[in-house]
Amino acid sequence: MAASCGTESGESGGCCPPAEKGRIDWILWGCGSFVVLGYIGFLLLGHQPDSSLPWLGVMLHTSYEMVNAMWWGILTASFFVGLLGRIPRELVMSVLGRGGSKRGLFRATLAGLLLDLCNHGILMVAMKLYERGASIGQVMAFLIASPWNSLTLTLILIGLIGLKWTLLFIAASLLIAWISGWIFDRLVERGTLPVNPNQGEFQQVAFMPTLKSTWKAHDWSVPSLLKMFWQGFKESKMVLRWVFFGVVLIALVRAFVPEDSFGIWFGASFTGLLMTLLATTIIEVCSEGSSPIAADLFNRAAAPGNAFTFLMAGAATDYTEIMALQNTTRSWKIALFLPLITVPQVLLIGWLMNTSGV
16 A cells, blocks of 8 residues: 555654655556456457357456445445545554563454455555554454355355355354464564554553544545545555456456366365365455355355355455565565464365364
């Protein structure tokens, strides 16, 4: 995010190098144009699978479907990013708790539980929390927990797989989020991973008095709120470029890789579990968009562990998240440790679900 490249006063610094003026971001504008043209193309032409170019219809439909699934999360996240820019760093960190502590991890995980955004929207907010000084563990716990505990996904999953399994999926994802955050913080303590350079000395502040003074210090008129939203949207360009790139990848995969054999190939076996992991790594979709595929694995393949793996590992191996983490933290190690730490836990829990016989 642009805001992570400087302080509130506009001074340079932080975790990102200065942007090169006049340089065109080809990934952002190229992939963004692809998505916009694909969306408009679908509105004009519709999905025509029996045309002379069936792959084109699939790609147009993918752009249309992904934009409809993600727009609300991106716009809402832009608002939260802009809002976080107005909140003092001390207040944000006071709410999250001390970085590296169990309580701080619990609060970050709980924040992810309560914030109803898709995984791409959550990613934008998580990167802003990194800029505000949250520990690597807190950022990861927030990022991992969020997509699987939103109200939207909860309601979708209840309708697809039932209340019992939905609650079990949520509990398992929260456990993975907390454990992963704890491991990340321990790796930072040992020097294996770099410390967040934005992280300062923890200071507990009086929440309500600080919030009231902050509220009075800012203009909350409609023009000011629109300006705040636009600022948050601009600060999210680094994430948006990878979101658009991810949509292009999804469109290509859907157009040229068949996926109608999921219920046959991905049974409740260890091989089926590994095949599911491979599929969810390749076929990246927003959390809500992946729910129907997971339900198909749950119902037709009778493999609840595979369904959980498809949902959870999809976020852990998400190309957009990995690249956004690398761009924000300036560390490939932090970005690549996301799947290294979370995927084994996901596979273990998925295997236990498959073998439980429930």
